[in-house]
Amino acid sequence: MYRVGIVDTTFARYDMASAAMEELKNLCTVRFERRTVPGIKNLPVECKRLLDEGCDVVMAFGMPGAAPIDKQCAHEASLGLIWVQLLTNKHVIEVFVFEDEASSDEELAELADRRAREHAVNLYRLLFKPEELTKLAGTGQREGLPDAGPLRR
Amino acid sequence: MYRVGIVDTTFARYDMASAAMEELKNLCTVRFERRTVPGIKNLPVECKRLLDEGCDVVMAFGMPGAAPIDKQCAHEASLGLIWVQLLTNKHVIEVFVFEDEASSDEELAELADRRAREHAVNLYRLLFKPEELTKLAGTGQREGLPDAGPLRR
Amino acid sequence: MYRVGIVDTTFARYDMASAAMEELKNLCTVRFERRTVPGIKNLPVECKRLLDEGCDVVMAFGMPGAAPIDKQCAHEASLGLIWVQLLTNKHVIEVFVFEDEASSDEELAELADRRAREHAVNLYRLLFKPEELTKLAGTGQREGLPDAGPLRR
Amino acid sequence: MYRVGIVDTTFARYDMASAAMEELKNLCTVRFERRTVPGIKNLPVECKRLLDEGCDVVMAFGMPGAAPIDKQCAHEASLGLIWVQLLTNKHVIEVFVFEDEASSDEELAELADRRAREHAVNLYRLLFKPEELTKLAGTGQREGLPDAGPLRR
Amino acid sequence: MYRVGIVDTTFARYDMASAAMEELKNLCTVRFERRTVPGIKNLPVECKRLLDEGCDVVMAFGMPGAAPIDKQCAHEASLGLIWVQLLTNKHVIEVFVFEDEASSDEELAELADRRAREHAVNLYRLLFKPEELTKLAGTGQREGLPDAGPLRR
Numbered sequence: 001m002y003r004v005g006i007v008d009t010t011f012a013r014y015d016m017a018s019a020a021m022e023e024l025k026n027l028c029t030v031r032f033e034r035r036t037v038p039g040i041k042n043l044p045v046e047c048k049r050l051l052d053e054g055c056d057v058v059m060a061f062g063m064p065g066a067a068p069i070d071k072q073c074a075h076e077a078s079l080g081l082i083w084v085q086l087l088t089n090k091h092v093i094e095v096f097v098f099e100d101e102a103s104s105d106e107e108l109a110e111l112a113d114r115r116a117r118e119h120a121v122n123l124y125r126l127l128f129k130p131e132e133l134t135k136l137a138g139t140g141q142r143e144g145l146p147d148a149g150p151l152r153r
Numbered sequence: 154m155y156r157v158g159i160v161d162t163t164f165a166r167y168d169m170a171s172a173a174m175e176e177l178k179n180l181c182t183v184r185f186e187r188r189t190v191p192g193i194k195n196l197p198v199e200c201k202r203l204l205d206e207g208c209d210v211v212m213a214f215g216m217p218g219a220a221p222i223d224k225q226c227a228h229e230a231s232l233g234l235i236w237v238q239l240l241t242n243k244h245v246i247e248v249f250v251f252e253d254e255a256s257s258d259e260e261l262a263e264l265a266d267r268r269a270r271e272h273a274v275n276l277y278r279l280l281f282k283p284e285e286l287t288k289l290a291g292t293g294q295r296e297g298l299p300d301a302g303p304l305r306r
Numbered sequence: 307m308y309r310v311g312i313v314d315t316t317f318a319r320y321d322m323a324s325a326a327m328e329e330l331k332n333l334c335t336v337r338f339e340r341r342t343v344p345g346i347k348n349l350p351v352e353c354k355r356l357l358d359e360g361c362d363v364v365m366a367f368g369m370p371g372a373a374p375i376d377k378q379c380a381h382e383a384s385l386g387l388i389w390v391q392l393l394t395n396k397h398v399i400e401v402f403v404f405e406d407e408a409s410s411d412e413e414l415a416e417l418a419d420r421r422a423r424e425h426a427v428n429l430y431r432l433l434f435k436p437e438e439l440t441k442l443a444g445t446g447q448r449e450g451l452p453d454a455g456p457l458r459r
Numbered sequence: 460m461y462r463v464g465i466v467d468t469t470f471a472r473y474d475m476a477s478a479a480m481e482e483l484k485n486l487c488t489v490r491f492e493r494r495t496v497p498g499i500k501n502l503p504v505e506c507k508r509l510l511d512e513g514c515d516v517v518m519a520f521g522m523p524g525a526a527p528i529d530k531q532c533a534h535e536a537s538l539g540l541i542w543v544q545l546l547t548n549k550h551v552i553e554v555f556v557f558e559d560e561a562s563s564d565e566e567l568a569e570l571a572d573r574r575a576r577e578h579a580v581n582l583y584r585l586l587f588k589p590e591e592l593t594k595l596a597g598t599g600q601r602e603g604l605p606d607a608g609p610l611r612r
Numbered sequence: 613m614y615r616v617g618i619v620d621t622t623f624a625r626y627d628m629a630s631a632a633m634e635e636l637k638n639l640c641t642v643r644f645e646r647r648t649v650p651g652i653k654n655l656p657v658e659c660k661r662l663l664d665e666g667c668d669v670v671m672a673f674g675m676p677g678a679a680p681i682d683k684q685c686a687h688e689a690s691l692g693l694i695w696v697q698l699l700t701n702k703h704v705i706e707v708f709v710f711e712d713e714a715s716s717d718e719e720l721a722e723l724a725d726r727r728a729r730e731h732a733v734n735l736y737r738l739l740f741k742p743e744e745l746t747k748l749a750g751t752g753q754r755e756g757l758p759d760a761g762p763l764r765r
Contacts, residue, residue, distance in 0.1 A: 008443045010428075013457045015444035036439040038428040038447070041384060041400055045391035052395065063444075069404065072381055075225055078194060080388040082233040085198035086240060087392060089205065094194055098222065109457040122163075122191040133189040137161045138168035138216075141191070151166045151262040228531055231500060235539040238504035239546060242511065247500055251528065275469075275497040286495040290467045291474035291522075294497070304472045304568040314749045316734075319763045321750035342745040344734040344753070347690060347706055351697035358701065369750075375710065378687055386694040393698060415763040534684055537653060541692040544657035545699060548664065553653055557681065581622075581650040592648040596620045597627035597675075600650070610625045610721040 002127050005050030005058035006034040007043055012063035014109050016095060016116035020059055023120035028128060040064060040073055040096075044080030051088040057123055059093045063112065066100035074098070091126055095119045097144070115144030155280050158203030158211035159187040160196055165216035167262050169248060169269035173212055176273035181281055193217060193226060193249075197233030204241040210276060212246045216265065219253035227251070244279055248272045250297070268297030308433050311356030311364035312340040313349055318369035320415050322401060322422035326365055329426035334434060346370060346379055346402075350386030357394040363429055365399045369418065372406035380404070397432055401425045403450070421450030461586050464509030464517035465493040466502055471522035473568050475554060475575035479518055482579035487587060499523060499532060499555075503539030510547040516582060518552045522571065525559035533557070550585055554578045556603070574603030614739050617662030617670030618646040619655055624675035626721050628707060628728035632671055635732035640740060652676060652685055652708075656692030663700040669735060671705045675724065678712035686710070703738055707731045709756070727756030 004024065008017040021032055033055055035046050040062040047058045060081055064074040074096060081092045095116055102108035122143070125132045140148035157177065161170040174185055186208055188199050193215040200211040213234055217227040227249055234245045248269055255261035275296070278285045293301035310330065314323040327338055339361055341352050346368040353364040366387055370380040380402060387398045401422055408414035428449070431438045446454035463483065467476040480491055492514055494505050499521040506517045519540055523533040533555060540551045554575055561567035581602070584591045599607035616636065620629040633644055645667055647658050652674040659670045672693055676686040686708055693704045707728055714720035734755070737744045752760035 010439055010442040010445060010447040012444045013446035013454055015456075017443060034440060035436065036443040037397070037432070038399070038425070038439070038449070041388060042391070042397055044388055045395065045397055048392055049395055061444075069377070071222070071225070072377070073384070075229065076381065076384045076388055078226070078229045079232065079385065080392065082194060082197055082229055083236075083389070083392055085195070086201055086233065086236055089198065089202055091190070091195055091198055093191070105457045106459055109459040112457070113459075119191070126190070130188065133163055133191070134187060136163040137170060137189040138165045138214075139163060140166035141163040143191070148166055150168075151258045151265070153259055153262040153266075224528070224531070228535065231532070231535045232538065235500060235503055235535055236542070238501070239507055239539065239542055242504065242508055244496070244501055244504055246497070272497070279496070283494065286469055286497070287493060289469040290476060290495040291471045291520075292469060293472035294469040296497070301472055303474075304564045304571070306565055306568040306572075316745055316748040316751060316753040318750045319752035319760055321762075323749060340746060341742065342749040343703070343738070344705070344731070344745070344755070347694060348697070348703055350694055351701065351703055354698055355701055367750075375683070378683070379690070382687065382690045382694055385691065386698065389695070389698055411763045412765055415765040418763070419765075530681070530684070534688065537685070537688045538691065541653060541656055541688060542695070544654070545660055545692065545695055548657065548661055550649070550654055550657055552650070578650070585649070589647065592622055592650070593646060595622040596629060596648040597624045597673075598622060599625035600622040602650070607625055609627075610717045610724070612718055612721040612725075 002030045003055045004030045004032055004123065005047060005055035006032055007046045007050065007058060008036055008061035009039055009043065010036060011039045012061060014063065014112040016061040016112050019113045020116040020120040023117040024124060027124045040077040043077050044084050047081065047092050048084045048088060051084065051090050057091045057093065057127060059095055059119065059123060061116065062096045064096060064098050066098065093119050093123050111144045118143040155183045156208045157183045157185055157276065158200060158208035159185055160199045160203065160211060161189055161214035162192055162196065163189060164192045165214060167216065167265040169214040169265050172266045172269040173273040176270040177277060180277045193230040196230055197237050200234065200245050201237045201241065204237065204243050210244045210280060212248055212272065212276060214269065215249045217249060217251050219251065246272050246276050264297045271296040308336045309361045310336045310338055310429065311353060311361035312338055313352045313356065313364060314342055314367035315345055315349065316342060317345045318367060320369065320418040322367040322418050325419045326422040326426040329423040330430060333427065333430045346383040349383050350390050353387065353398050354390045354394065357390065357396050363397045363399065363432065365401055365425065365429060367422065368402045370402060370404050372404065399425050399429050417450045424449040461489045462514045463489045463491055463582065464506060464514035465491055466505045466509065466517060467495055467520035468498055468502065469495060470498045471520060473522065473571040475520040475571050478572045479575040479579040482576040483583060486580065486583045499536040502536050503543050506540065506551050507543045507547065510549050516550045516586060518554055518578065518582060520575065521555045523555060523557050525557065552578050552582050570603045577602040614642045615667045616642045616644055616735065617659060617667035618644055619658045619662065619670060620648055620673035621651055621655065622648060623651045624673060626675065626724040628673040628724050631725045631728040632732040635729040636736060639733065639736045652689040655689050656696050659693065659704050660696045660700065663696065663702050669703045669705065669739060671707055671731065671735060673728065674708045676708060676710050678710065705731050705735050723756045730755040
């Protein structure tokens with residue numbers, strides 16, 4: 001059975017991890033390993049620990065603020081998550097929602113919930129149905145938002 | 154026979170991978186290994202896996218959006234692709250098309266198609282005709298756009 | 307007994323390290339290892355040394371100025387702290403306070419003091435009560451500032 | 460005999476590599492190893508390969524465009540070239556000319572030619588005359604442009 | 613006897629290295645190893661070489677220009693210097709003076725001289741008097757400029 005790591009933060013304002021786990025449970029049977037860290041700069045090392053301990057893939061959830069410094073923190077965390085993948089040769093699905101992606105708290109919560117669930121589907125495909133991802137290659141998928149769709153020539 | 158890795162995303166809005174593979178098949182005989190990931194931040198690790206599994210070179214296709222945060226994501230992915238190259242001592246041909254490089258969907262699709270094909274030619278030269286690349290050194294080649302050409306003194 | 311590294315700078319304008327150690331002493335019994343470096347770009351290597359010497363976790367305190375170049379320095383230090391974590395598989399709690407986060411010296415000192423103490427609680431939870439962090443996942447915790455709270459749907 | 464790697468791109472609009480090699484041949488006898496890659500993001504790995512194969516030092520030539528995205532690409536390549544140096548403990552002389560450094564094609568070609576030649580002299584000094592570099596320490600040397608000169612107190 | 617590496621550039625417009633060495637000689641007896649490279653992007657590898665050859669600590673001197681591209685180069689060099697520290701577990705004291713930190717050449721030279729000397733004192737403390745650094749923790753020290761001083765609550 002695949003082991004799926006789940007790492008989130010106390011900084012985020014929505015429990016994306018639970019939404020994603022619920023979605024995954026509907027799709028497949030995997031073993032979860034969940035950890036919570038204070039902020040996004042601690043996500044990379046916690047993801048790496050889980051992958052080193054045997055997880056096959058990890059989802060990393062974060063919800064950066066809207067200020068420039070928050071974007072910078074998210075950038076640092078994202079680079080860290082890419083290093084983690086290269087150090088472990090395993091995927092980390094980064095699920096970040098920026099506070100300025102929505103215009104109200106309610107809309108932001110909806111976006112976070114949908115993005116978490118749609119990335120859970122991505123993880124499911126990576127593990128069980130990689131050929132489905134290739135069928136969707138270049139089709140403009142957007143997690144949590146309306147798909148952009150493929151370009152017409 | 155050379156093994157060529159092909160990695161693209163479901164986020165992109167054009168199937169650049171197929172265009173590049175078609176172009177390559179017209180130029181030479183290689184063995185393809187194709188994988189699709191959700192977004193560009195998962196490109197680096199998938200490229201690394203393919204290179205570790207024996208691919209000689211990989212093409213990485215991405216189509217970032219036009220917003221500042223999309224540029225940041227592309228920057229993170231690009232750094233990751235450079236690390237992959239340094240960790241494997243093999244080339245990754247990054248084929249990114251930014252959504253704001255064209256003014257219509259049709260134009261963007263054309264650009265993506267041409268860039269993919271012209272980078273396929275680059276890959277062909279890297280593998281089979283490195284001396285052709287040196288003949289073109291400093292001549293202002295542009296993939297998918299009119300060449301800038303060499304400077305006149 | 308856990309060993310906790312404490313690294314701060316002579317550049318900072320408030321002794322956050324002492325505040326955090328005081329807070330931690332009220333919560334638990336750990337052994338401290340304290341080092342001070344001139345500026346934030348020397349924080350990463352000093353944290354790494356302490357972790358290599360056996361510390362289980364390190365707090366890294368910095369107080370960058372308000373100019374763009376100070377933000378750049380903080381960015382470099384933050385990336386360094388993420389690498390340290392990935393190289394050691396241990397957590398570094400970054401406690402940075404930016405000079406433009408407050409409008410007076412007094413307010414800035416208060417913020418620095420509170421942030422140091424609240425991150426000390428985070429460290430305590432990471433070491434002794436990880437399940438408390440997971441209970442707080444997605445609840446919008448803010449260190450040194452009023453919590454943002456969870457989003458309502 | 461020292462082995463000098465030379466790596467340039469088909470993207471650049473001037474053959475800086477030939478200018479630098481010509482200059483070096485006038486100064487000393489070394490063995491050249493020349494490679495050409497499509498764009499600057501492939502410079503780092505090609506430099507690393509040459510250094511791993513025994514080159515003592517490499518010159519990396521690039522000519523980024525004037526748009527923000529070109530600056531970003533150059534930034535990524537520059538970071539890659541620094542990693543290459545740290546991974547090999549050898550020098551890479553980065554010779555980049557930005558398209559917005561000159562106001563005409565002719566001026567840009569002149570700048571590229573002079574910068575390539577003056578960096579060739581730097582490489583010569585690194586290999587054969589390190590004491591000459593120390594004599595020039597803090598004197599405001601500028602490659603391809605008028606020297607800034609030392610500050611007067 | 614401690615071995616102190618000194619690395620500077622021909623690009624800089626002031627001989628900060630000599631100022632720092634003079635200052636250090638007044639404070640303690642150490643053995644110097646001095647090297648000069650063309651520009652700041654070659655500082656990291658030269659520092660790493662000296663540390664690998666047995667230096668206990670290195671000072672890296674640079675004087676970036678005022679244009680955005682110069683800030684970017686300094687950023688790249690600074691990241692490199694942080695990696696050097698993490699790869700060697702030793703300190704590099706970065707002594708950078710930006711050309712736009714002063715309004716005249718004379719003032720800039722004064723700043724460079726003072727910053728070099730005050731960082732030499734930092735290095736002395738790191739090697740011989742680490743407890744003095746901790747006494748100064750959080751007191752707002754500024755190298756080459758008036759100290760900001762500790763915040764009053």
